[in-house]
Amino acid sequence: MLLSELERIGRFLDPWREFERINRVRSGMAPLSGCEFPPINLWVSAENTVVTIEIPGMEPDSIDIQVVGSTLTIKGARKAFDLKAGEAYHRRERWAGQFTRAVELPYEVDPGKVDARVSKGVLTVMLPRAAADMPKKITVKTV
Amino acid sequence: MSTEKKEVQVQGSDIQAERTRPRRVYTPTVDIVEAKDVIEVHADMPGVDESCVELKLEKNVLTIYGKVEAEIPENHRLAAAEYGVGDYQRVFTLSDEVDREKIEATVKNGVLRIVLPKAAAVKTRKIAVRAEA
Numbered sequence: 001m002l003l004s005e006l007e008r009i010g011r012f013l014d015p016w017r018e019f020e021r022i023n024r025v026r027s028g029m030a031p032l033s034g035c036e037f038p039p040i041n042l043w044v045s046a047e048n049t050v051v052t053i054e055i056p057g058m059e060p061d062s063i064d065i066q067v068v069g070s071t072l073t074i075k076g077a078r079k080a081f082d083l084k085a086g087e088a089y090h091r092r093e094r095w096a097g098q099f100t101r102a103v104e105l106p107y108e109v110d111p112g113k114v115d116a117r118v119s120k121g122v123l124t125v126m127l128p129r130a131a132a133d134m135p136k137k138i139t140v141k142t143v
Numbered sequence: 144m145s146t147e148k149k150e151v152q153v154q155g156s157d158i159q160a161e162r163t164r165p166r167r168v169y170t171p172t173v174d175i176v177e178a179k180d181v182i183e184v185h186a187d188m189p190g191v192d193e194s195c196v197e198l199k200l201e202k203n204v205l206t207i208y209g210k211v212e213a214e215i216p217e218n219h220r221l222a223a224a225e226y227g228v229g230d231y232q233r234v235f236t237l238s239d240e241v242d243r244e245k246i247e248a249t250v251k252n253g254v255l256r257i258v259l260p261k262a263a264a265v266k267t268r269k270i271a272v273r274a275e276a
Contacts, residue, residue, distance in 0.1 A: 036225070039226035040226075041224045041226060042223040043215075043216045043221055045218050045220070048219070052214075054190075056254045057251075057254040058252060086178060087176055087177065087178045087179075089174065089175065090177055091173060091174060092175075094187050118252070120190050120252070121190065121191075121252045
């Protein structure tokens with residue numbers, strides 16, 4: 001299957017990512033802060049793509065998911081604490097703010113069959129390939 | 144850390160025992176907020192719910208451990224990964240001002256919230272001053 005798009009996103013676009021990953025593995029930190037938030041994992045098969053995104057602390061209805069053609073766009077926000085008088089941060093490592101992430105998939109998606117669910121702070125989006133975009137098998141006839 | 148105050152310290156890996164499960168362990172990112180009566184710790188642990196998170200208090204060392212079962216979609220292969228799936232562990236040393244009996248923890252949407260109430264002895268008290276007769 002056509003993977004060039006995914007490989008471009010994942011592996012070849014950013015050579016620094018590998019250094020960053022090594023650095024994080026060495027320091028035992030979670031592999032996100034400093035990277036783009038929220039982090040995305042992409043699973044692919046011939047007919048389907050599964051996108052999983054870590055969105056801890058976000059309500060499901062505050063996430064906006066859109067699929068146009070072969071592009072998946074996810075928007076959302078995570079609020080920081082509303083510090084009241086007398087409250088203070090001792091440590092502030094968690095990410096807060098608004099985000100927009102877009103992923104270009106290697107094929108057209110059937111928007112009617114897209115399924116998204118949130119469980120334990122992980123968003124899973126199923127993106128089945130559009131039937132019109134499926135590879136067609138061509139039988140060879142003998143003349 | 145200059146912003147860190149004396150009440151809550153984050154420790155490295157002083158009391159780590161060998162684990163029996165061969166898997167990656169990540170350090171969750173945390174926010175620590177101190178209010179008048181409580182100290183709240185919020186830790187990002189996506190993939191964790193109340194059944195698989197463990198809090199252990201030993202003397203003055205609080206250990207958070209979250210077990211995560213990786214959910215791998217069948218017949219799919221990983222094309223791009225920005226995060227890794229693994230367990231979570233982080234260790235904190237509590238000061239004497241935390242009331243150990245009243246520590247509470249909740250999990251919601253993959254965020255662990257620990258409420259550490261301050262002991263009555265260390266709460267600021269106002270002492271009324273009376274005029275001497």
